[in-house]
Structures are given as C-alpha cells and as structure tokens.
Amino acid sequence: MSAPIIEFKNVKKCFGETVIFSDFNFKVEENEIVSIIGPSGSGKSTLLRILMTLEGIDGGYINVAGESLWHMPWQGQYVPANSKHLHKMRNHLGMVFQHFNLFPHMTVKRNITEAPMRVKGVSRAEAEEFADKLLQLVGLADKADSYPNDLSGGQKQRVGIARALAMKPSILLLDEITSALDPELVDEVLDVIRNLVKEESFTMLLVTHEMYFAREISDRVCFFDKGAIVEEGEPEAIFTQPKEERTKAFLNAYIGQ
Amino acid sequence: MNGFHWDWAFTWEVFPMILTAAKVTLLATLLGSIFAIVMGLVFALLRRSNSRTLRISIYWVVEFIRSTPLLVQIFFLYYVMPEFGISMSPLATGVFALGLHYGAYLSEVFRSGIDGIEKGQWEAARALNLTIVDTYKDIVLPQAIRPMIPATGNYIIAMFKETPQLSAITLLEMLQMAKIIGSENFRYLEPFTLVGILYLVFSLLAAYGIHQVERRFPKEGFSLK
Numbered sequence: 240m241s242a243p244i245i246e247f248k249n250v251k252k253c254f255g256e257t258v259i260f261s262d263f264n265f266k267v268e269e270n271e272i273v274s275i276i277g278p279s280g281s282g283k284s285t286l287l288r289i290l291m292t293l294e295g296i297d298g299g300y301i302n303v304a305g306e307s308l309w310h311m312p313w314q315g316q317y318v319p320a321n322s323k324h325l326h327k328m329r330n331h332l333g334m335v336f337q338h339f340n341l342f343p344h345m346t347v348k349r350n351i352t353e354a355p356m357r358v359k360g361v362s363r364a365e366a367e368e369f370a371d372k373l374l375q376l377v378g379l380a381d382k383a384d385s386y387p388n389d390l391s392g393g394q395k396q397r398v399g400i401a402r403a404l405a406m407k408p409s410i411l412l413l414d415e416i417t418s419a420l421d422p423e424l425v426d427e428v429l430d431v432i433r434n435l436v437k438e439e440s441f442t443m444l445l446v447t448h449e450m451y452f453a454r455e456i457s458d459r460v461c462f463f464d465k466g467a468i469v470e471e472g473e474p475e476a477i478f479t480q481p482k483e484e485r486t487k488a489f490l491n492a493y494i495g496q
Numbered sequence: 497m498n499g500f501h502w503d504w505a506f507t508w509e510v511f512p513m514i515l516t517a518a519k520v521t522l523l524a525t526l527l528g529s530i531f532a533i534v535m536g537l538v539f540a541l542l543r544r545s546n547s548r549t550l551r552i553s554i555y556w557v558v559e560f561i562r563s564t565p566l567l568v569q570i571f572f573l574y575y576v577m578p579e580f581g582i583s584m585s586p587l588a589t590g591v592f593a594l595g596l597h598y599g600a601y602l603s604e605v606f607r608s609g610i611d612g613i614e615k616g617q618w619e620a621a622r623a624l625n626l627t628i629v630d631t632y633k634d635i636v637l638p639q640a641i642r643p644m645i646p647a648t649g650n651y652i653i654a655m656f657k658e659t660p661q662l663s664a665i666t667l668l669e670m671l672q673m674a675k676i677i678g679s680e681n682f683r684y685l686e687p688f689t690l691v692g693i694l695y696l697v698f699s700l701l702a703a704y705g706i707h708q709v710e711r712r713f714p715k716e717g718f719s720l721k
Contacts, residue, residue, distance in 0.1 A: 344714065
C-alpha cells in the first residue's frame with residue numbers, strides 16, 4: 240500500500256487560548272475523495288486552511304505527497320519551513336473558497352491565467368488555451384471577458400474552480416463552496432465537481448454542508464466535532480447507520496431541515 | 497494710502513518673473529510628490545514587515561517625521577547635514593525634505609489603503625502561490641490605489657502650499673521671488689497678490705485633476721497588462 244498523500248501526525252492548532260486541534264491524526268490516500276462534515280467551529284475549514292498554508296500549526300507534523308508541509312530538513316533535523324519550501328509545497332495544492340475570492344479587477348480569463356503565467360512561467364498562449372478548456376469544463380466559455388462583478392454567485396464559484404484547476408494541483412481543497420450561494424445556484428456548482436470527478440483523478444478534500452452531495456461523491460466521509468474525527472467511513476455507512484450519538488444527532492438535525 | 501493702489505503696468509512687468517519662479521515651485525512639488533509617494537510606499541510596506549523590530553523602527557521614524565515641523569527638517573538637511581559631509585542644492589534639499597515629510601503622512605494613507613483589501617484576496621493570492629511581490633503588484637495595489645487617490649491628492653496639494661518654506665534656504669520659488677520684487681520696488685501688493693492667485697489657480701486645477709483621475713479609475717481596480 241502506498242503512503243498516504245496527506246498525513247496529519249499529532250497536530251496541534253490553537254487560536255489564542257482556543258484549542259482547535261490537539262493531537263490530531265488524519266490520513267488521505269491518493270485519488271481519494273473525502274468529505275468533511277460537522278457543526279460550525281469544529282475545525283473543518285481550519286484543516287483545509289492549514290493544508291493550504293493559510294494557517295500555521297502549533298505542533299505535530301503534516302506530510303503532503305511524501306514531504307513535510309510545515310517543516311523542512313536542515314542539517315539532519317526538521318526545522319520550520321521557510322517561504323521557499325512552502326512555495327514548493329503549495330504546488331501540490333489548489334483551493335476553492337467559500338466566498339470565491341476572485342480578483343475583481345481582472346477578467347474571468349485573466350483570473351485563470353494569472354497564476355500559471357506568473358508562478359509556473361507558462362506562456363500566455365498556453366495559459367489562455369488551457370483557460371478556454373477550463374471555462375468550457377465549467378460551462379462559462381462565453382464569460383471569458385467578463386469581470387467577476389458581472390457574474391452570478393454560481394458563475395463566480397465556477398470561475399473559482401477553474402482558477403484552482405489552472406494550477407494543475409494534485410490535491411483539491413473545497414471549502415464550503417456552496418455555502419455563500421442561493422439555493423437555486425448550488426446545483427450548477429456541484430455539477431461542475433461531479434463532471435470533474437468523472438473526467439479526472441483527484442485527491443479531493445471537501446468541507447461541505449451539502450449532505451446528499453457528500454454521500455454521492457465521496458469515497459469517505461468524516462464527521463468532525465470539537466477538533467476531532469468523531470466518526471468516519473463509507474458514505475452509506477455514515478449516512479444510514481451512524482454509530483456515534485453525536486453523528487446521529489447532527490445528521491438528524493440536517494435531515495430535519 | 498498709496499500702497500493700496502493696484503498698478504497694472506507693474507503687475508504685467510513682474511508677472512513673467514513670478515511665473516518663472518512658479519516653475520521652480522511646481523518642479524519642487526512634482527519631484528517632492530514622486531519622492532513622497534515612493535517613500536510613503538516604502539514606509540507602508542515596511543510597516544507590514546514580518547520583522548517586529550523593523551515595524552516598530554519604521555513606526556517611530558514615521559512618527560518622528562510627522563511630529564517635527566517641516567521647517568526644522570529643511571534647516572537640518574540644509575545647514576546641519578553638510579557638517580556630516582552631505583551637501584545638497586536648495587532644490588534637492590527641498591525635494592528631499594518635502595518628500596520625506598509628506599512620505600511619512602502618505603505612508604499612513606497607503607497603509608490604510610492596503611489594509612482595506614479583503615483578507616480573501618491575500619489568501620487567494622497565496623493559494624495560487626503568487627510571490628509577495630506579484631501579490632502586491634498584481635492583486636493588492638491595483639485594487640488599493642483608487643481609495644488612496646483623494647487623500648494622496650490632498651497631501652500633494654498641501655505639499656504644494658508648503659513650498660514657500662523652501663524660501664528659507666534661498667530657493668527662488670514664487671514667494672521668495674515676490675519678496676525680492678517687493679523689496680526692490682517697495683511694492684508688495686501686486687507680487688504677493690499674484691502669488692496668492694497662482695497658488696489658488698494651481699490648487700484648484702490640481703484638485704480638479706485629482707477628482708478626474710479618481711472618477712476615471714475603475715472602482716474594482718485596474719489590471720496591469
């Protein structure tokens with residue numbers, strides 16, 4: 240069995256006095272699609288933000304693609320990673336944000352081509368050709384020259400997905416990508432992910448409140464509460480026969496809605 | 497009551513001299529503005545440095561510059577610095593002093609403009625692995641500049657109106673020229689009135705220009721090609 244592509248070992252994370260993770264362990268296999276569900280404040284988004292290097296850790300180790308994310312080898316021991324190491328590690332990862340975070344002063348196409356050109360040194364022609372393919376994939380080929388403010392929430396999020404894919408990450412992190420959308424716009428975004436999963440192999444971590452989507456798309460579902468994985472397993476098992484009372488209560492609350 | 501009689505012939509005679517000096521005033525303002533903008537940006541970026549020592553040092557440098565009179569700084573640069581082997585022309589001293597003084601004020605404008613950029617923009621830039629230089633150049637500054645324009649414009653106009661202080665180090669700008677003309681002809685009314693009118697006209701034109709620049713700037717920022 241190959242080594243996991245993501246591995247958290249005894250990770251500790253605090254925000255001031257508030258402990259989010261203490262001694263947290265978690266693994267994701269290559270090409271596995273893992274949905275993370277759980278109540279607000281349980282550490283779901285923090286997990287993705289730590290992986291994307293938007294938040295540091297206060298203890299433990301995280302390996303991504305066989306290398307330590309937040310540490311680097313130096314003179315025979317591991318020391319906190321410098322910006323060069325983090326820059327290298329971020330090449331494995333792509334993230335789609337809850338609030339899109341598109342660059343409002345750039346066209347849709349420029350949003351998608353900017354990073355590949357700047358970071359990977361891809362030529363403009365090549366970056367634009369790939370951007371056109373991605374826009375086709377997310378169903379926005381006709382919006383290449385529009386600005387984000389001219390798009391609906393669903394369209395913005397589809398651009399967000401295309402922008403993350405433009406960097407060709409091996410791990411895609413989706414942080415509540417439908418939470419900021421009106422209900423009628425949710426499906427257009429989820430359809431993009433459905434198509435993506437059919438066409439490409441990805442390691443995907445998604446934090447979501449769309450239970451039916453998590454059940455449909457995931458290889459594994461993890462229920463988080465208070466910075467710990469309370470229960471995890473195949474979607475059917477989690478959604479139809481949860482073992483833990485806390486999981487049952489959470490899912491019942493959602494089904495009740 | 498002879499002094500209150502307006503002499504048109506004298507006015508037209510001295511007007512070209514005042515205009516010539518106005519070029520010096522405008523040059524000092526232009527160069528001072530460029531220097532102030534550069535220094536303001538440098539101070540603002542250093543205030544956001546990861547190094548606490550650097551952040552605190554720059555904070556105190558900015559506070560020191562803002563809390564001491566411009567005239568003292570001009571005198572210090574012009575009369576004291578030569579004792580340390582650094583000697584500059586009156587114009588260079590003026591540009592340096594104005595740039596440094598207003599750079600300190602502008603640093604606060606730039607800092608608040610940069611702070612006004614949503615956290616999500618920084619995070620998206622980081623997630624896309626853009627370098628810090630590219631993040632500032634392509635993402636942050638293009639969005640931050642528009643909100644900075646009014647305050648920056650006000651400081652540049654204020655700087656323009658402070659240029660008479662450079663007469664204290666013998667720079668032949670508008671006010672100095674008016675003083676010389678007045679003392680040589682024993683008539684101050686026309687030259688000083690002309691100087692006042694020119695300051696008013698240039699200030700109004702600058703305010704209009706700044707408003708136009710702000711109006712034409714896209715609200716969401718501009719994109720460097």
